[in-house]
Amino acid sequence: MTSSREDLASAEGLAGTQDPARTDSDEPGWIGEALREHAEHERHEVDAGHRRQLPLADREQQVLDRIDRARRRRPRVREERITMSHGAGGKATQTLIEAIFLDAFRNPLLEPLEDAAQLLIGGSRIALTTDSYVVKPLFFPGGNIGDLAVNGTVNDLSVSGATPLYLSAGFILEEGFGVADLARITETMRDAAAAAGVHIVTGDTKVVEKGKADGCYINTAGVGLISRDVSLGVAHAQPGDAIIVSGPIGDHGITIMLARGELDLEADIASDTAPLNGLVAGLLDAVHGVRALRDATRGGVATILNEIAKAADVGVLVTEDDIPVRPEVRGASELLGIDPMYVACEGRLVAVVPEAEADRAVAALRAHPLGEQAAVIGHVRAEQPGIVQLKTAFGGTRIVDLLVGDPLPRIC
Amino acid sequence: MAMRFVDEFRDADKAHALAAKIAALCEPGRQYKLMEVCGGHTHTIYKHGLEDYLPESITLVHGPGCPVCVIPMGRVDDAMHLAAQPDVIMTSFGDMMRVPGSQGSFFDAKAQGTDIRMVYSPLDSLKIARQNPDKRVVFMAIGFETTAPSTAMTMLRASAEGLANFSVFCNHVTIIPAIKAILDSPDLRLDGFIGPGHVSTVIGCRPYEFIASQYAKPVVVAGFEPLDILQSIYMLMVQLSQGRSEVENQYSRVVPWNGNVVALKAIGETMELRPYFEWRGLGFISHSALKVREKYAAMDAELLFQVPGVRVADPKACQCGEVLKGVLKPWECKVFGTACTPETPIGTCMVSPEGACAAYYNYGRMNRTRVPEASRS
Numbered sequence: 187m188t189s190s191r192e193d194l195a196s197a198e199g200l201a202g203t204q205d206p207a208r209t210d211s212d213e214p215g216w217i218g219e220a221l222r223e224h225a226e227h228e229r230h231e232v233d234a235g236h237r238r239q240l241p242l243a244d245r246e247q248q249v250l251d252r253i254d255r256a257r258r259r260r261p262r263v264r265e266e267r268i269t270m271s272h273g274a275g276g277k278a279t280q281t282l283i284e285a286i287f288l289d290a291f292r293n294p295l296l297e298p299l300e301d302a303a304q305l306l307i308g309g310s311r312i313a314l315t316t317d318s319y320v321v322k323p324l325f326f327p328g329g330n331i332g333d334l335a336v337n338g339t340v341n342d343l344s345v346s347g348a349t350p351l352y353l354s355a356g357f358i359l360e361e362g363f364g365v366a367d368l369a370r371i372t373e374t375m376r377d378a379a380a381a382a383g384v385h386i387v388t389g390d391t392k393v394v395e396k397g398k399a400d401g402c403y404i405n406t407a408g409v410g411l412i413s414r415d416v417s418l419g420v421a422h423a424q425p426g427d428a429i430i431v432s433g434p435i436g437d438h439g440i441t442i443m444l445a446r447g448e449l450d451l452e453a454d455i456a457s458d459t460a461p462l463n464g465l466v467a468g469l470l471d472a473v474h475g476v477r478a479l480r481d482a483t484r485g486g487v488a489t490i491l492n493e494i495a496k497a498a499d500v501g502v503l504v505t506e507d508d509i510p511v512r513p514e515v516r517g518a519s520e521l522l523g524i525d526p527m528y529v530a531c532e533g534r535l536v537a538v539v540p541e542a543e544a545d546r547a548v549a550a551l552r553a554h555p556l557g558e559q560a561a562v563i564g565h566v567r568a569e570q571p572g573i574v575q576l577k578t579a580f581g582g583t584r585i586v587d588l589l590v591g592d593p594l595p596r597i598c
Numbered sequence: 599m600a601m602r603f604v605d606e607f608r609d610a611d612k613a614h615a616l617a618a619k620i621a622a623l624c625e626p627g628r629q630y631k632l633m634e635v636c637g638g639h640t641h642t643i644y645k646h647g648l649e650d651y652l653p654e655s656i657t658l659v660h661g662p663g664c665p666v667c668v669i670p671m672g673r674v675d676d677a678m679h680l681a682a683q684p685d686v687i688m689t690s691f692g693d694m695m696r697v698p699g700s701q702g703s704f705f706d707a708k709a710q711g712t713d714i715r716m717v718y719s720p721l722d723s724l725k726i727a728r729q730n731p732d733k734r735v736v737f738m739a740i741g742f743e744t745t746a747p748s749t750a751m752t753m754l755r756a757s758a759e760g761l762a763n764f765s766v767f768c769n770h771v772t773i774i775p776a777i778k779a780i781l782d783s784p785d786l787r788l789d790g791f792i793g794p795g796h797v798s799t800v801i802g803c804r805p806y807e808f809i810a811s812q813y814a815k816p817v818v819v820a821g822f823e824p825l826d827i828l829q830s831i832y833m834l835m836v837q838l839s840q841g842r843s844e845v846e847n848q849y850s851r852v853v854p855w856n857g858n859v860v861a862l863k864a865i866g867e868t869m870e871l872r873p874y875f876e877w878r879g880l881g882f883i884s885h886s887a888l889k890v891r892e893k894y895a896a897m898d899a900e901l902l903f904q905v906p907g908v909r910v911a912d913p914k915a916c917q918c919g920e921v922l923k924g925v926l927k928p929w930e931c932k933v934f935g936t937a938c939t940p941e942t943p944i945g946t947c948m949v950s951p952e953g954a955c956a957a958y959y960n961y962g963r964m965n966r967t968r969v970p971e972a973s974r975s
Contacts, residue, residue: 217698217944221915224937246929250963253935264942267709277941449718516601523951573964580824581610581969582647584961590696590940 275484276589328456332374348410439529460533504564607823637664637952674699802857879919
């Protein structure tokens, strides 16, 4: 017993041998920068001596307030290079978009950061969007990269309230890629476009040396016409509104994960990739005053809930028991230690509607084959703005934050 | 749809009933500090909002049992150095990828072209070694007795196959010396321990007996579902109310009292205790970690490559040590949530999902609403 006490003491002794002149601001790279920034804000905020005297709960609240302020500061990319996290759809992606892209391109049309930009051209309201697809593997149960490339862009237009009309298709192909595979992908795109009622009207082809790409990447852009008198946006969410998902979540992400074969797991499950324009049209026909629609892709439903909380500066409370998840997806998620709330879908949407319209909205969604398991999963509220909370099946509560790490790169 | 073997351990009705029984055992005016040693427990507690069920007089103190959290910065630097050697493929669990060394993390190194691959099992590293005979594959082994057997089995497999390009950078640690260090630390008064379930599947319950007999603290080895932990807290409270201090096994459906002899043998065959090892925040603790046995020296990355082995001090603002010892709550750290966040972690406790700071930041950063049963006393 004494030995370990000595160990602790000797460790402290060692710590004492550090260069006494070393301070936090000498720390290398972003750590020193983050600490200096922290010290700067700290000086302006609470003085530490005062905080010590407060009761425990109040001190904790003070720290929470300080964190809230820190989170609302202008995002900055601290890394010197792009890492896989920047593409994961979570916090790092958001920081990159806001600190680099939005900063450079800032304009009122881009600023809402919705799934599609809304333009007024010659008296018509047009929605414009673009998306790139780098999914690995290219072929998976329920579809291939071609389905994703068409449906993903159709869905971004649909959830903006637009009728999708025309798509472009750009291909980046790796030297050595099979022509038969390319034909399979383009046939799938043709069929997916036909199913969604859109036309692929322009395109581009590039080939890069072997090893400089992974088979086939696709970019699609799309335009649609907003003919309905709707104004959709997550910033419109108001306390009391109901939050609905259109069906079981996480199918696509788990399918891709299993299709890679790295986990030696098998389950009878397929991607949910599907065009949502029919489902959205049914909803908007039945319900007036829909506040926001989003398709839940990278980052999953959790990311959308956080976007709602942030954009509208409201709280969100959802109930775990009410969120539809297939048993196969839940099982795989449990095994892998993943939360289905963060797993990508490719044919599901999240809708925010006034509470009085919730039943009508669920009924309208359920009337469509893609929305049979639609359900209200929670509500918008005034309390704790900016924070998404989950009532767990166990009966406790916790936060659902934006994802930081990358559970699975190249999901779409 | 109900999921067997999962939902029965997350039953809210049973939780409410247990909460009432726990509250009834609290002596008025007495404060209880219970340490969950294992990071997996910390994660479960926050992920399911378990603290909602506890009265205010019971505080859960998060312990040092998070494998990633206890790796000191110098070892991360050593690993980065290994990864940068010519023809080396570094393999590591996903948890390690974001851990900051003094020159950045594996993620940063990967972005600069270093070949670092995430694996789900050390056996995946063997697969990579077989597929890349002209490369040298190093597995960054971390974890307590829970993961040491899989590293051991992988070494035995590699040895049987005669695989010459596979080695292990061994950072396995053992839980008992860390618990002892905490018990001997003057900073903290604990009332009892929620014992680590996964470690105990390997080492059994016997090694904890000294805690009960010499330090007079009750220990309940617990499972990882929220009801497991709540029941363990109840069992600890029963012991405390009766003035008992014993080792009890709540997780008997998985944990044999004497542990897993096969796993222990595999560890003993391939690894031996180091004289001492540095723990992040806890300092050097004697006989607290494992290294590759001489018999398997050909698989010991520390011998195959020159590892700098320089001790690197944590940033001074980082209070991971205090958090790991349970002296500070995560939010009491000076830089918690502002300079140090899961996105830009300064300390290890903010990196791993099992780290107390990450669990609190991601799941618990809010006003708690306790269930009525917990408030009634």
